[in-house]
Every structure is written in C-alpha cells, then in structure tokens.
Amino acid sequence: MMFKNYSEKALNASRALAILAVTAAPISTAVASVASVLLILVWLGSGRAITTLSMSWQHPLGKIIVVFYGWLLIGAFYADTEWPAKLATLSSWQKLAFTFLLLGLFQSGLWKKRFLYVFVGVMSLAALISLGYWLADVPFIAKRGGPGILMSNHSAQSMAFIAAFLGGLMLLKDNPPKSLHLLLWLGLVLLIFNVFFISTARSAYIAMPVAVTFALVSIYGRRKLPHIVAACSLGFALVIGASGTIHKRFDQAVTEAGQASTDTSSPETPVGARVVFYKTALELVKENPVFGFGTSGFKSAYLAHLEQDHPSWAETSDPHNQYLFVWVENGLIGLLIFLAYIVIGMRAGLAAPPYGLAAASFLLAIAVSSLFNSHFKTFVEGNLLAFFLAILVSKASDRPGPA
Template sequence: MFSYSVVAEKSLLTCRYLAIIAAIAAPASTAVTSAACIAMLLTWLMSGQVWQSLKISAGQPTGKILLLFFAWLIISSLYADTDWTDKINTLSSWKKLFYTFVLLGLFYPTQWKARFVYSYLAAMSLAAVISVPLWLLDIQVMEGREIGIFMTNHSSQSLAFVVAALCCIFLLKESLSQQKKCLLVGMMVLFLFNIFFISPSRSGYLALPVAAVFAIANLYGYKKLPHILGIMATALLLVVLTSSTLQQRIKVGWEEKTNYQTSEEVTSIGIRVIFAQNTWELIQQKPLLGYGTSSFKSVYSSYAAAKYQDWRGDPASDPHNQYLFVWLENGLIGLLIFLAYIYTAIRQGATQQPYGAMGASVLVAIAAVSLFNSNFKTFPEGHLLAFFVGCLLAQQSANNTEKDSA
C-alpha cells in the first residue's frame, strides 16, 4: 500500500547516500559529482524534511554565519558594475557552501557520519593502490596528466589523499581492534606516499603538515604543540631529503618566484605573484565594500591590460588566492564574514570527536592552500570541502529529534 511516509523515509536515505557518492566522486569526476548533487537535492525535496533540516542548519553556529555570508554576497552583487548573467554565475560558483548548509541539517546522526568517513576511506584506499603501479610502471593515464595521476588533476588527487590521511589520524585514536589499526596505518602510508612521492602538487605538501598539526594538537592537547611541531618538522625534513618529486617541485617553484619579473612566459608561481600585486593595488582603492560580487574579471582585466603589455596583462577571473578574491569583490566586510565562517566552523568541529574534528581539519587544510588557490570555489576541492564540513560538523539540538531508521 502506498504511503508517503515510506517514500519520504526512502528519499532521505537516498539523499544521504548520494551525498557520500558526491564527496567520493568530487576529486575525480565532474559529471558524477554534478549528477549526484542534483539527485541529492531532488531526494531532499522529496523527503518532506526540507523545512525541518533547514531549521537545524540555521540553528548551528556555522549555519548562521553561512546565512550571513550568503546575504552579503547578494547585497554585494547589487552594486557590482556587471550584468546579471555574470552576477548569477558568480553567485552560483558559491553553491558549494549552500550544499554545506543543507548537509548541516541532514548528517547529525553519528552512524551516517561513520558511513560517510569509512566509505570515503575505502574509495580513496583503492585509488591510492591504483596510483602506485601506474607510477612504478611509468604509465600516463591521460595526456597532460603526470605519471600516477588519474583524477581530475594532480592537485585534486593530492588533496583527496590529504583528506583521507587526516581521517586516519583521528580514527587511530578510537577504540579499534589491533587489526583495524594496522590497516589504518597501512592506508596512511599509502596516502603519504602518494602525496609526497607521486604527486607534484605543492598544495598537498602544504595542506597535510598544517592540517596534521591541528589534528594531532586537537587530539593530544595544545600544551604538546612544541613537541608536535618538532616531530612534524623532523618528518618533513626526512621527506624532503628522500622525495625527488618534492625536491624538483620546490626547486621549480623557487626559480619561478625568483625569475617572474624577467620571464617571457607564464609560470605557476610568477602569475600568482602578479595576481597578488595587482589585486592588492585594486583592493586599496575600495577596501571596505569592494567592487561587488562578480566584479573581479572585469575590474582586474582592465587594470592589468592598462599596466602591462605582455603576459602580465592577460585577463583573469581569479587571483589564485581565495582571501584576496573575496576582499576585492566583497570588501573587508565580506572578508571578515568569510573568515568568521572558517573560524566558527573550525571551532564547532573541534568540539566533536572524532568526526567533527575531522571536518575541521579538512577545513584547515583547504584554508591553508587557499592562500595560493581559490579552493573554496574550484569544483573538485570546493565540493570535497563542502561535503566534509557539512556532513561531519552537523549536529542536532536537544529539542530537535528525528526517527532515523536507516
């Protein structure tokens, strides 16, 4: 016999599974992630839990700050000197944070957080196993990608394994059997090998140490921070001395930074320096309110074109620095709200062991590398972050309960 309550229950169950699928697919497949996100929203609407879940999301500190940030993005779009197509496209690029807001009201049951983490670890372990023989056998999966890289790009693959390694750090502190802990250690070794020896991603080299220090300090206490920093520095030195891939990437980065003023072609580090210089000069002209949501491309491109006659004057839609991007478009007010979101989410997550703290550690990792990329808005990293923060930080107030038979 047909019953809407049965449909609603199954829809909610499906919605949560689709969120897990989207998170796993984020570093590797744009198509699968997009389809999973659309299906997730549809099943969420069919679940009959929309209003209740939104209230739960809005009742959390992170949810409140997200609402404030959404509001300021919309207000900022009103004074941007761009057409409405650009405004809508830029607002849409922040939809990852909307997913975070939705998931904050859906993933509060602990068993779903556990399913999320263990499913992700299983998938990433398989991915890490696959990448090693590809690297050893010098197999290039696709033209333009480095040896051993088969996800969207080397940065997304590296950060996917960084997130997996952070999960392992927290799970090792849990009451698990010796066999499971040995398995986790083996998985972590695989992830670390991929991050530091296979992938040429400098984002991974930065993200893991920074987030690992936060994670370990969160687990063992900040009074032990000096010891943690000492151990981490020693481990990093050992990795630098043994990884030719890491050594080469550091060398190339240093040369690009040193020679960017005389270079005749675009380099990864050189263009970031130019972006930072020009963006900061523009920010100084309108520091408080900025130029408005969607304004970066038009404002920056015209400024750079008038200033340079070579590659430095090429148009750009992003400065490869999330904080400078927010400041230029949304002003100091928008930047402070954005920083408040990061702080609030980290603080909310740090109090929830182990899953909330995992989500907070992932946010620390992405926040660190966002000094050199706009990872909150890029597709692979932005979706991965959105789902980890939304799913693992979710919590429910005592007066809000739901029968969860799944």
C-alpha cells in the same frame, strides 16, 4: 506511519547520494554532479526539507553561510558587470548551499562513520592504484598529469588524499575493529606517500603538515603541543628530504619566482603569473578596500586596471588567492565574513569529536592551500570541502540515527 517510513528512507537515500557525490568529486565531476542533483531531488521529495533546513539554520555554521551569501548577493547589485557574469560568480559559490543543506541531514553518528569508512576506503584504494601506475611510469589519463595521477588533476588528488588521511586518523582514534586496524594504517601510509612522492601539488606539501599537526594536537591536547610539533617537524622533514618530487617542484618554484617580472606581457610559469596577479590584486584592494568591486567584479576591475596602468601585464579572472579574490570583489566586509566562516567551521569541528576533528583539520588545509589557489570556489576542492565539512560537523542527535 507509512509516510514516516518513506520519509526516513528518502533521507537515507539523500545521505547515501551525498556520500557518493563527495567521494566522486575528485575522480569524476560528471558522477559528482549527477549525484548532487539526485540528492536535491530525493531530499525535496522526502517531505522533510523544511525540518532539515531548520536544523541547518540552528547550526552556527549555517548562520554564517547565510550571512556570507547574503553579502555576496548585495555585492552583485553594485558590481559594474552584466547579470550573466553575476549569476556565474554566485553559482561558483553554490558549494556553500550544499554545506547548509547537509548540516541538517547528517545528525547521526552512524552515518558520519559510514561516510568516513567509504571515503577513506575508496581514496586508499585509489592511492594503491596510483602507486602501481607511478611505479610503472605510465600515465593513467595523459591529460590529467604524469604517472600516478588518477584524479581530475594533481591538486584535486592531493587534497582528496589529505582529507582521507585526516579521516583515517579519526577512525583509528575511534577504536575500529581489529580486522580494520591494519588496513587503516596501510591506507594512511599509501595516502601520505602519494601526496609527497607522487603528486606534484606544491600547496599540498605545505597544507598537509599543517593539517596533520593540528589534527594531532586536537586529539592529544595542547599539553602535548611541543612534542607533537617536534615529532611532526622531524617526520615531515625526513619525508620532504627523501622526496625527489618535492625537491624538483620547489626548485622549479624558486626559478620561476626569480624569473617573474611585472614587465612581461604574459608570464609563462605558474609562479611567475601569480607574482603579477598578487601585485595587481593588492593595487585593486587599495582602490576600493571596504566594499570591493562587487560580486563578479574582479575580472572587469582587473582588466580596467591593466589597461590604465599596466597594459603589458598578464590578464586573469582569478588571482589564485582566495582571500585576495574575496577582498577585491566583496571588500573588507566580505573578507571578514569569509574569515568568520572559516573560524566558525573549525570551532564546530573541534566541538564535534572525533570525526569533527577531521573536518576542522581539512578546513585548515584548504585555508592554507587557498593562499595559492581559490580552492573554496573550484569544483573539486570546493565540493570536497563543502560536503566533508557539513557531514562531519553537523550536530549529532541524542537518539540513534536511522539505519
């Protein structure tokens, strides 16, 4: 009995640390890292590590994670790179390990709800503080971006607020107490305003409408699809039309794309650089389409290709497109497994309403934003997705979870 009580307390502490880690991820990488390490230590000391891992393995998402990481390991052996580089790339995918671990920890619907209330509450408060700095036209921390950017960077802030917005939608669907109903609506307004009027993350301007539309269709059903698409299209069109920030960022993108040329040695703009990266990555895919260059092989293959055919083109270790990165390193086989992970994750979310719907929608948001970034691998967005997804799609137990 004493061991059982200790074990439950240790698992509850692990869950609390997981909530701290995911909530802190977009704000402080140091706090998130410490919380993640403590999570692992407390979980290992619970005496239930094998049991929870067994639960994780039983989940379809857990199985596809093992398959994908197994292919990454195989790719490391045929990559023409040194082992430090291989280990560094494998480490960048460690978020998948946290997803696997947490699938067996958050069986309780109560803990899922606790997580969402904490996460949505903290992000809504952050959005309120951000609004104050934006109105005052004062940077929170100069190196993090312009006025109103509180998080690690503007992209991290936008994706965190999108996740919180989706979580807030599901909390509202779950009939919250009247005392919280108005606060949740206020939080949603602050979050969506921040994404479109304060933050300068262009990928979020595309990802959020897609994710919110998907979430609403998931809630109200496909029969409402035409009405939801029409309402969302009109609503987001009005928001985008009213946002000077969006106009400025997309005008800048059009200008940068027009100026981009593969003849320049170092494109000076983000969009210009991406044009070069995409073209070069696609050429690499043609060289080794099925198996790729192996885990950690992107940078060396990219540099070798430039030296041989395009010595004036820009260098990079990442094409800023998650799918191209996986295809170049792990081939078509790796890309198909990776896409299967996304599909299975979304299906798992749709099968676990109401909170799983938020996870499925956020996974879609990350999938869309990863057309322009490598958000599955970056620390902030990658960890945010890994924890958010696992907590909300883990199979709920039939019995009440521990308090």
